[in-house]
Amino acid sequence: MDRAATDVPSGQAAAPASGPAAAPDPVRDDGAPAAGDAGEMARDTREAGAPGAPAQVPRPVRIALAGAVLAAGAAAALWITVVALTAGHGLDVSDEGYYLLSYRWWRVNMQTFTGAQYLYGPVFELVGYDITGLRLVRLLSVVGTHLAFGWAFMRWLRVRRPRAPATWLWEAAGVAVILACGGMVYSWLPLSPGYNDVSLLGALLAVAIVLRMATHADRTGRVPAWVPALFGPVVVAMLLAKWSSSAVTLAVVALAGLAAVAPLGWRQVLRVTAWALAGTVATVLLIQLLVVPLTTAVPEMLATNRLVAAGANSPAALLKLYARTTWDLVKVMVDGHFLVFLAAIVAVVLRGRAAIGAGVVAAVALSVSAWRVIVDGNYHGGTANLLRYPVGLSVTFAVVLLVAIAVLVDRRARGSALRVEGWRGWTILAAVALVPVTQAAGTGNPLYFMAINGFAAWAAIMLAILTGLETAPVIARVLTATVTAAAVLLSAVVAGDGLWAHPYRAAPRTMATAEVPGAPALSGIRLTPKQAADYAGLRRRLAPYLDPPGRAIMAYDEMAGIVLLLDGRPVGEAWYSAIAPDRTAAGVRKECSDGRGWWGTRSPVVILHRPITQVEIDALRSCGLDFATDYRLLAPPGETLGLQVYVPTDDVNGQ
Structure with a gap:
């Protein structure tokens, strides 16, 4: 997305020919040096020291x-x-x-x-x-x-x-x-x-x-x-x-x-x-x-x-x-x-x-x-x-x-x-x-x-x-x-x-000093110590549901990086727009055009930073999932970075 944070030698020029009446260099009517003397001069000046080149600079x-x-x-x-x-x-x-x-x-x-x-x-x-x-x-x-x-x-x-x-x-x-x-x-x-x-x-x-x-x-x-x-x-x-x-x-x-x-x-x-x-x-x-x-x-x-x-x-x-x-x-x-x-x-x-x-x-x-x-x-x-x-x-x-x-x-x-x-x-x-x-x-x-x-x-x-x-x-x-x-x-x-000092929606270089332990997708990337600890905690909470990698995860409202952190795979578009929920829902429905998704028995994990709406519930239903009976809250939002994390009710061990 190309959104802003508010969504937000000069060397001395060679002297011209002397005299006020000096004529400009001959040119063709298309503006390129004319054939003959001017054109030859242009070619001669391509490299210093070339045969026939002007005097030393x-x-x-x-x-x-x-x-x-x-x-x-x-x-x-x-x-x-x-x-x-x-x-x-x-x-x-x-x-x-x-x-x-x-x-x-x-x-x-x-x-x-x-x-x-x-x-x-x-x-x-x-x-x-x-x-x-x-x-x-x-x-x-x-x-x-x-x-x-x-x-x-x-x-x-x-x-x-x-x-x-x-x-x-x-x-x-x-x-x-x-x-x-x-x-x-x-x-x-x-x-x-x-x-x-x-x-x-x-x-x-x-x-x-x-x-x-x-x-x-x-x-x-x-x-x-x-x-x-x-x-x-x-x-x-x-x-x-x-x-x-x-x-x-x-x-x-x-x-x-x-x-x-x-x-x-x-x-x-x-x-x-x-x-x-x-x-x-x-x-x-x-x-x-x-x-x-x-x-x-x-x-x-x-x-x-x-x-x-x-x-x-x-x-x-x-x-x-x-x-x-x-x-x-x-x-x-x-x-x-x-x-x-x-x-x-x-x-x-x-x-x-x-x-x-x-x-x-x-x-x-x-x-x-x-x-x-x-x-x-x-x-x-x-x-x-x-x-x-x-x-x-x-x-x-x-x-x-x-x-x-x-x-x-x-x-x-x-x-x-x-x-x-x-x-x-x-x-x-x-x-x-x-x-x-x-x-x-x-x-x-x-x-x-x-x-x-x-x-x-x-x-x-x-x-x-x-x-x-x-x-x-x-x-x-x-x-x-x-x-x-x-x-x-x-x-x-x-x-x-x-x-x-002002990287795109990220902490300044001097503050980004800690890696996220146990997060292969972010290996070598340093965040603020608090961010690193928070992300590590979220991964620990969801660990039973993340093995093997590639679990279907729906992280609503522009949290694709969270899916990456969790080694997850998106359902529909990777971009879940915060201002166009219908677009996201359409992508989910398309993924489940036959009434079921590619994930088989490992139903998607659902993550939001707000209450779920009927738009998301209906999109899940198109995949054969009933939000009311098929999902449960993993933990109070205060324990999961303020996010509402829903996991399948039948995945007792995350499998």
């Missing part, structure tokens, strides 16, 4: 770029280290519990609204159902995806920035910035990977493939077959995990992909499309043969999604929610950071002696905004701070966008790379900017709650702007570089703080 530029690599790399190392140190601490029994329980029984329990279990379930099984191991796999996937996206973006940007320093440090600095901002994936989501990870990481990988296609198209005039074929696994994974938002994301990516290869002609467009489709078909066949029969899994997912849709908000209601909450965010940004927005404009507009005033305004504005971020607590991560930390990060992105708009409007900056960008480049940049938003579509929370997790894509846009301001005033370039650096720092701090 000045030492100050190299030092600046190396400094940027080290600084951004340190920021990335900060949140990566925190992830590793917290991997074995804390557990949310609701959303994260649902993820883990569905992965544990991915082979047999197919009542699910998301196919994420067919992606992460085999991985969970491969690591021996070790939660810490699964979380570390998530870390590897997040780091790997952002490295791939960052490298693809910077190689594509290199073609469009022929005056960029001819050294690998330029690309490395950009990749480090993007990786550092990738920590925002950890700003508030559950500690274990879920369908939101697949949606976001898949979107970044899909855009990375488009960027590689565009780079090949510009440099060689042909896209290797393997590049579009990579769309297959990405597309299938995204649609399995979160089909609604992924369909929107893939539509945006498809338009960008078309723009990437359009100059090559329709024959190449069709060829690329065919390879993408071939990759998709091959992926589907592999999943069908090696993982799960999609002919069985997909119909089950569709049926469950129909139940979900019956109680979900309408598209119109969601759009109103997104518009209202986004406008609220904009108002907070303007109220607290108006001066820095003004500074972004005057930094471009004011020149000559007036530029001194622009510099003063920028310095004051940056100081005020930094003070507001600190005072308002906009550097704390976690669900408890979801209304605050997106403000500071959104301000950094907005400031850089304002600088870009001012440069595009100001004709005096016509030599800047931004002004000579063509429709292809803008289409691809638009896709990069949009995917954090499209992957968030469908959430019942404010849209920016989910979009901010994809801040690395917006950091890439900031890099494209920063590197395209060659003829903009120095103040504008310094302001943009400073704000971009601030975004890197803020991303790392928010991610690290969110994991260490």
Whole structure:
């Protein structure tokens, strides 16, 4: 579930050609470097020291770029280290519990609204159902995806920035910035990977493939077959995990992909499309043969999604929610950071002696905004701070966008790379900017709650702007570089703080110090001493009913983690919604479509933190169970964590 807690380097740019009448670099009408001198220059600058490459990069530029690599790399190392140190601490029994329980029984329990279990379930099984191991796999996937996206973006940007320093440090600095901002994936989501990870990481990988296609198209005039074929696994994974938002994301990516290869002609467009489709078909066949029969899994997912849709908000209601909450965010940004927005404009507009005033305004504005971020607590991560930390990060992105708009409007900056960008480049940049938003579509929370997790894509846009301001005033370039650096720092701090001090519905790292004895499913996971003792006590109470593992357990109102703790197996969906009891009941009835369940003579254990209702009683009856005569209360709720635990009356010894 993607619910909040409230449910809640800049290196010195190479100098432009001298003289006020210096012409911009020649470009084709699609914005890519023209064939001939400019195109050759772009290819020559791919690697420092290549034959025919420009003169050596000045030492100050190299030092600046190396400094940027080290600084951004340190920021990335900060949140990566925190992830590793917290991997074995804390557990949310609701959303994260649902993820883990569905992965544990991915082979047999197919009542699910998301196919994420067919992606992460085999991985969970491969690591021996070790939660810490699964979380570390998530870390590897997040780091790997952002490295791939960052490298693809910077190689594509290199073609469009022929005056960029001819050294690998330029690309490395950009990749480090993007990786550092990738920590925002950890700003508030559950500690274990879920369908939101697949949606976001898949979107970044899909855009990375488009960027590689565009780079090949510009440099060689042909896209290797393997590049579009990579769309297959990405597309299938995204649609399995979160089909609604992924369909929107893939539509945006498809338009960008078309723009990437359009100059090559329709024959190449069709060829690329065919390879993408071939990759998709091959992926589907592999999943069908090696993982799960999609002919069985997909119909089950569709049926469950129909139940979900019956109680979900309408598209119109969601759009109103997104518009209202986004406008609220904009108002907070303007109220607290108006001066820095003004500074972004005057930094471009004011020149000559007036530029001194622009510099003063920028310095004051940056100081005020930094003070507001600190005072308002906009550097704390976690669900408890979801209304605050997106403000500071959104301000950094907005400031850089304002600088870009001012440069595009100001004709005096016509030599800047931004002004000579063509429709292809803008289409691809638009896709990069949009995917954090499209992957968030469908959430019942404010849209920016989910979009901010994809801040690395917006950091890439900031890099494209920063590197395209060659003829903009120095103040504008310094302001943009400073704000971009601030975004890197803020991303790392928010991610690290969110994991260490405010993990998703779990105790802070310093408080989670005790393991749960006798709970194999939670082996290696540390909770607070009280939680560990309470969970151990519950297991002891139910011990006679839990051997052998895999007992049917119905834990109502979002307590999937309790089922996992007890080595149980869910009846119906693994997710028992607290706000849609009819949906849960429908899942139970479907499990008992023949009047009896899969459990044979070991009837389910029923767990609630409230009195049972007629909805649950009727669902049990559909399985041939009479709650009044077939169940008894195991112990007073005060002895079972305040939970009402009902066990079958005929299971005297728990068998």
